[in-house]
Amino acid sequence: MRMNDTNVIYGINGPVVTVKESHSFSMMEMVYVGEERLVGEVIGITSELTTIQVYEETTGLRPGEPVTGTGSPMNVTLGPGILDNIFDGIERPLKAIEEKSGAFISRGSSVSALDEGREWDVALRVKPGDEVKGGDIYAVCPETPIIEHRCMVPPALSGVIESVKPDGKHRVNDTVAVLRDKRGALHELTLCQHWPIRTPRPVAQRLQTTLPLITGQRVIDTLFPIAKGGTAAIPGGFGTGKTMTQHQLAKWCDADIIIYVGCGERGNEMSQVLDEFSELVDPKSGRPMTDRTVLIANTSNMPVAAREASIYTGITLAEYYRDMGYHVAIMADSTSRWAEALREISGRLEEMPAEEGFPAYLPSRLSEFYERAGMSVNLNGSDGSVTIIGAVSPQGSDFSEPVTQNTKRFTRCFWALDKALAYARHYPAINWTQSYSEYFIDLDPWYTENLGEEFIKYRRRINRLLQEESQLMEIVKLIGSDVLPDDQKLVIETARVIRVGFLQQNAFHQDDTFVPLEKQKQMMRVILYLYRKARQLVSASVPISNILETGLFDKLVKMKYDIPNNRLDLFDEYIAEIDRLLAELVAS
């Protein structure tokens, strides 16, 4: 029995509000707090006290104000209109809020998540008498010019279609079909459905992750690749380029849909993302990037509880599009802010802290989140994937802190950003000795099939050269490079070409910001070819200084700029020139 009218605020401490002696709430239920109906969520219940975290500023709340339950857990509305939109952490559209309350966000703004007035060009995919089950597509509409929105029967529902509306203009809340379930109950299907954010959407079967997510970033695609449906962590202290790397991935990776969660980050950065994405043109479709992007912005000064929810809101939207059969990539920047939000709320609840004040359930929350990634067969038989790329901001740039360590356990790619590289403006500052990817085994067949066996061979050689260099550098740091024998100097010179000419990538250069895999392979080929030829000369006692004087090494460093992405034939000229110049050297 519910007696909502009797529930009133008892205590207030920051974003945490308590209600005394109430039996009407359930765990994780969404509630409205106070006269202004601030959104909150029940996070603890005892017979004396119900604890609620509030997703908005609590200034001005008074004990005695009403708390109303909604009877359902914190959920999001899923339907057309999500793409090309920007939401806060609990799926309130920020553009609509701006229209309503101006440049500063006021509290209790009740705006529905999706534009209810907008008419969509709906085509029905079912007819009366059709048997449908959870996940089946009953209607489609073009959500943006490049993405078709597919309305699916909610996972728990199945039955026979009773009636449908004709194709044509419909709004989000219009009933377009009626379904009769086994027990004979009628369900109206609109263009949208609701889903609790903390519950993963079901799939029919999980698949092995055998397709790479192609990012066009050489250090990632070549050395530390990630699969579609994979998980990656990008840890790095401030100023090491986490956000830039995330932006690059969001812009260029070959997912169909991008969900970008700005979790507790800078407001100006979010406005930059907004600016850039609307100007950027997707190379595949020729349409603005925003046509396939959803932004979730919960900047660091917005309420902390909503920051905690924003990650779940993002992943739920991602799963929804995956169910339609799309490949979705979600960028979470940064998961540390989310973990800190957990800590902050845990502290307000006076829970017993574990490591560094973080709650003991931090690892389980992190694993729950990352496990929602994957490649799968959906309920309707289509294939889709959710790839999670989470930035981590380790406190004090110390990778041994709890969030980084626990994230490492649950992700299979680890792209460690390095302060020293960032200081030298080597971007992306992904450290090649600390980073790793566990996807080689899954992805190598794809690389072999599509790029030939050499690709993997080249990668191995490049890796070995870098390893050799890092060992040699230990010596160089102590005694200088002059004393090294010529063959070791050659390793150092070649590794320099690899570092500066290959791993380092300029996000602002039109050809270098995205590099196709074939070009990556050709670049490796030319570098390794020069290395092989030069090593032959060195073993024939040609001094390394003479080889360097040919200028070939410097030429290769600049080849990433000099060879446009559509002129891969030029690589053969480079090979020819290496042959020519080195032959001249031997002749003299």
Next chain:
Amino acid sequence: MLIDYLGVREINGSLIVLDDVEGASFEEVVDIRLDDGTLRQGRVVQMEGSRVVIQVFEGTRGISLDNTRTRLKGHPMELALSPELLGRVFDGAGRPIDGLGDIYPVARANINGTPINPVSRVYPKNYINTGISTIDTLMTLIRGQKLPIFSGSGMKHNELAVQIARQARISDEGEEKFCIVFAAMGAKNDVAEYFRRSFDESGVLQKVVMFLNLSNDPIIERILTPRCALTAAEYLAFEQGMHVLVIMTDMTSYAEALREFSSSKGEIPGRKGFPGYLYSDLASLYERAGMVRGKSGSVTQIPILTMPNDDVTHPVPDLTGYITEGQIVLDRTLDSSGVYPPVSILPSLSRLMKDGIGEGYTRADHSALSNQLFASYAKVMDARSLASVIGEEELSPTDKKYIEFGKQFEQHFVSQGANENRAIGESLDLGWQLLSTLPREELDRVDDRLLDQYYHPDQKEA
């Protein structure tokens, strides 16, 4: 209906607890009148039924269980606002202390502010010319940015902040639209006086609003000081259309005040005893910088913080760095070798500069030049550490050139007079001149076209 509550139930540090309070609201302001007639202010920080915990700004000294009358004011902490703020001096809680009387408010605003909607923000692109080579060239300050100075005790951060405030020019607008809000949190009296005098000498005092919470002022007020300052700044920027530069010193004292307050509330501490919400709290200040669509003004922040023991991983600089858009780090070695401003190049950064420089803003070669300077200076550091092991004599000729470049760079580029105002073109040319002492093939961040234009190794040095 205003009720006075007699006495208190409990006193703990700067907190007092009242029982049986009716109609109080969270974060509401209260007046506390002592029997001896003194008036103190406080704020509701926690509520449980009719029990209310109040934080007393001026501290609880002299308060006993029954010598007070407490009155709820019915609204959260507000600041009176008017264009007359300019030229005035306030204490840390926003009360005038310059003897000119209360200001007549045109508007009042909650000092906690409200978050700017991310879609309403304008992405900052217009650079601010500070006349300081290192900053303009390598970590360009952008209008609407928050760019802190990470310093340590005894270094010349105050001088640097004053120089920035004095020389800062916005490229395309007149000076009348420019003003400064200065917030001192736990600053020494001398420091506050130094700022006041410097503003006076450069004739900008009438364009400055000061909020002073000196080191011997109540610590709890320190938590309000930056909020008052930013509320004033937001008013001047978004209501009066001015470009406001907010200087806040010292954020470390502020964070310590927050720690003291948190521990007196009995909260579970995080790193180094700072409360778990330090990040959110700092963000609620720093994020108030920016520009808003449809308003002509801007709020630019230069917070100054002293790193205890020069440790950049201390929670305050660490969390600050994660929120602000870059940082200017000062270096003790440079400082003691007499380089002013002692800006440590490599860890310093401006995140917003990439879109605010180059053609149309500064000069087309700016971005390439600054990348190259960073990269070359990083090599100087490698060469130096090598030299310290094997001696400078043993270095390769290239490394020797780097050592020489590093020396020249620090003496001519980083170092400049406290009153020296270099134009952006001048700084950029100087950078090219220095780079020209290095072999051309070492400059791998610059393309050939720019090198042809600017690389002149034969030219004599300045």
